[in-house]
Amino acid sequence: MIYTDKVMDHFQNPRNVGVIKDADGIGQVGNPVCGDMMSFYIKVKDSKLEDIKFQTFGCGAAIAVSSIVSEMAMGRTLEEAMKITNEIVAEELGGLPKNKLHCSNLGADALHAAIADYRKKHAAEKSEVSPEAEKCYCPYCEGPIEGLEAGCTACNVELEECPHCGNLTKKGEEKCAKCGADLEAD
Amino acid sequence: MIYTDKVMDHFQNPRNVGVIKDADGIGQVGNPVCGDMMSFYIKVKDSKLEDIKFQTFGCGAAIAVSSIVSEMAMGRTLEEAMKITNEIVAEELGGLPKNKLHCSNLGADALHAAIADYRKKHAAEKSEVSPEAEKCYCPYCEGPIEGLEAGCTACNVELEECPHCGNLTKKGEEKCAKCGADLEAD
Amino acid sequence: MRQVYLDHIAATPLDPQVLEAMLPFLRDKFGNPQSLHSAGQEALVALEEARSRLAGLIGAEDSEVFFTSSGSEANNFALKGMALARRDKGNHLVLSAVEHQSVLHSVKSLEKLGFSSTLVPVDKYGLVDPEAVRRAIQKETVLVSVILASNEVGTVEPVIEIARICRAAGVPLHTDAVAAVGNIPVDVKELGVDALSLAADQFYGPKGSGALFVKKGARILPLIDGGIQEGGRRAGTENVAGIVGMGKAAELARARLSERQEGMKTLRDRLIDRLPQRVDRVYLTGHRERRLPHHASFCIEFIEGEAMLLNLDMKGIAVSSGSACTSRALKASHVLLAMGIDHALAQGSLVFSLVDSTTAEDIDYLLDVIPPVIDRLRKMSPLYTKFLEESQK
């Protein structure tokens, strides 16, 4: 399988799917152009996440990530929830294909955005949402990438950064593999 | 098989192999660089080929061609023997692979050279040895070739003429496929 | 659990007769066709028989058929080989916006070598307008390439008309017929093309065997340089068993084509007609009539293809969400985008492709299984929620 059993479990039986009508905070990340979009709804009580619901438009990984993020954050304090990173999410799922690692960012990002929304609304304290600097992975061979210049050392593909979303795409591709933006032909 | 039964028969059981010590005429064509060399020895009586022997260094086709040429010419008048052409030889053998058609030229050429040698020695009459203009065949796909410009229309190979032997060779080859001469790189 | 395989555009099973034909060449007939001894000649005879059968399927001369290892190789061979052979004539290429990756990326590689290209747009059915091809052809154009039938949306292009235009302009035309050959009648003379790519695994032949038809007289340089195989046009020891299998598959396809087509068409139509009755906001992609007989493709609004595919897989149904060659790419299909379908909808692409043994029960099982799958995923989708909210207003 392309996914671990744990991913498949969360994909098949996602926890906490849905919408909270009177949410204390709502976070939304991604858009359909990228092929993925997540909405997180939170209820906060005593600085703790009393309830979490999500909706996801996206692939199997995106759905599983949303589900596990909601499960990991449930009942936690906002502080604790803000510490959930894509690495932790991916690890918790027993690993993700490397070209799907960006989905794990999305899950944490959406949750963090919901918390930020809550904080803004409740003006409890202002905090900058600063998602982790994204690790780069080659979208072709899924190997880690050191720098753009070198290309992917694993599969030797020449890469360029999408000026629109920053995603790495094989040189000469006409569209960004992530956001679909037109890349200038070289 | 690459060869017809008739070719294989003449190759396995070549007629008239050998040398005539006191030959009336000797003809030799080809050379080892081309991969083929034939010697024909003839005895002439009353303007007829009383005996013919040959020796051949070369491939299966070359041996079969020598054999059948000797058989076809045996007992014939010199005039008749001079009319043996490569087409007739190839036809008599039930066909040859097209890249081996040049071998059929060799057989007739060697016989004609022996006759010319006899005529020269006996000064009976002078005659120019003018072997038939060679038909061109693509050495790669064995298809007939109209002109050099067009390349081989059958297999689309680009051809050039070997400046040494005139054989057609794929453009960009370093050596002539027939005579082994160095071709200038393009 | 019932197993329903509806992803045959990615792979067909071998016809048992094809395997039967291959086996001797995997057992004791192991000679190399280029060897001059009997074992070699035996392999050569089999190779040439396969060439003849394949030529027969597409109406070509035997000598116009060159074996390759895949449809992609055939496309690379055609594009690069013909463009580079005609470089003295110009450096411009014309291709449609719905070409396969192996054509598109061959052109990208040629662009690095100094070629330029014009992409001919398609209409909402994915159809290329022959007149648009005419307009795209320039004085410098050395090759036009238009797909015969799309593996993603099933649309069959008006290649005959396009060929007429190319002939008039004196520019050779290549067509990628990988998804077409063996599934619809394909005759190179009728089409009037100069080169045509095909692959055996599209018609019950083995993977790893394809071919390029190159019309007599058309110039092409090898993609794989080396020995004398394929008349010096494609080097490398031949995959004898695979080629023999392809030949057998071609022979069977020729004999059974119309029967196969009719059977699959009926089931395809059942699916095309009934799926939109069972689920709302489901759109057929590609042309309704001018399409491959075994191909039904849709976009399902508000959800993403991979999620559907995995859910169906868990129910024993194998489908695809686009071209197998791009299954792991995260972007929407360039074919769907070229047809004017928006990104979100294009993400919900599903392709069902049939085989001659597909049954009505298979289709009905799919029709039963898919609505709850879609329903469940839509309930998870923020886009669907938004849509419901807006339609309530």
Add this chain to the structure above:
Amino acid sequence: MRQVYLDHIAATPLDPQVLEAMLPFLRDKFGNPQSLHSAGQEALVALEEARSRLAGLIGAEDSEVFFTSSGSEANNFALKGMALARRDKGNHLVLSAVEHQSVLHSVKSLEKLGFSSTLVPVDKYGLVDPEAVRRAIQKETVLVSVILASNEVGTVEPVIEIARICRAAGVPLHTDAVAAVGNIPVDVKELGVDALSLAADQFYGPKGSGALFVKKGARILPLIDGGIQEGGRRAGTENVAGIVGMGKAAELARARLSERQEGMKTLRDRLIDRLPQRVDRVYLTGHRERRLPHHASFCIEFIEGEAMLLNLDMKGIAVSSGSACTSRALKASHVLLAMGIDHALAQGSLVFSLVDSTTAEDIDYLLDVIPPVIDRLRKMSPLYTKFLEESQK
């Protein structure tokens, strides 16, 4: 009639275990490895297992192995892909004078694209002098290619030393190991090469399956552009059965290599030692010790190879007169000429190549059959007659 097959450099039979491993993928496991559903994933797992086995045979990482359809494709991929990827660094190539046609002609094609090349000469045993490679490398050199073992004369080149020189010069080294892998120990790390070509049909695997090792970090452009197969490096639906067979063959080769080698070497030596005792003016080509364990090649003076080959074939013995890839070319082998053998002698080339099931009886049968064949052909040869006449003087 006794059948003795001694042309295994052109073709080996499939090991029965290899066929066994392939069959499921020719029967019901027909999924496309790029399909995301279970049938596809099953094929993918098999593909990756094969990659791992192949990597194990040559001491590579799995991710450094790219499947191809033949040794020739691997050579074209390496030469064209690495040269074009490094075009910004220079445009000069270095190769030995005894490379396979698929390397030589790849270089010819690159020359049309603006590259130049230097041919490094060999000695009379066909050995490349590493120092000569050092001298041939220029500032503009972007790739060196030296064959690991010659299929024509069996000589094994000092690639380790050449690799050291290339590393010092900062130029990547490709080696054509098609005739070597599976027959002698080959370890890419020990060799120190950046790329290495191999083909399964040289070690009891199927025809139509080869691979290129590309060292992690080495840059290479695809030869076949298109989909995401092989990490975007080599497009086209994978020949799953063939690849699985190659993997199994690699596993077997790894386990049995030393045993196979020893057995074949003994018989090879029997042939090399005894043939010149039975027939005069017969010359071993290639190096006596540094040669492939299953390879014995000779030039027989005064006669031509094809005529011998056909005569031996009629006696049930299959041999070759050089590379299968050039069997129909009429010219003398460029390898023999590069070794300084003259044209006439080079025409008399015979190559005997063994397999692990070759027996001493096979060799003895050959040794009995060949002298009268040679004798008969020499009696027909004008060159022999001339030689006899001259030696009588």
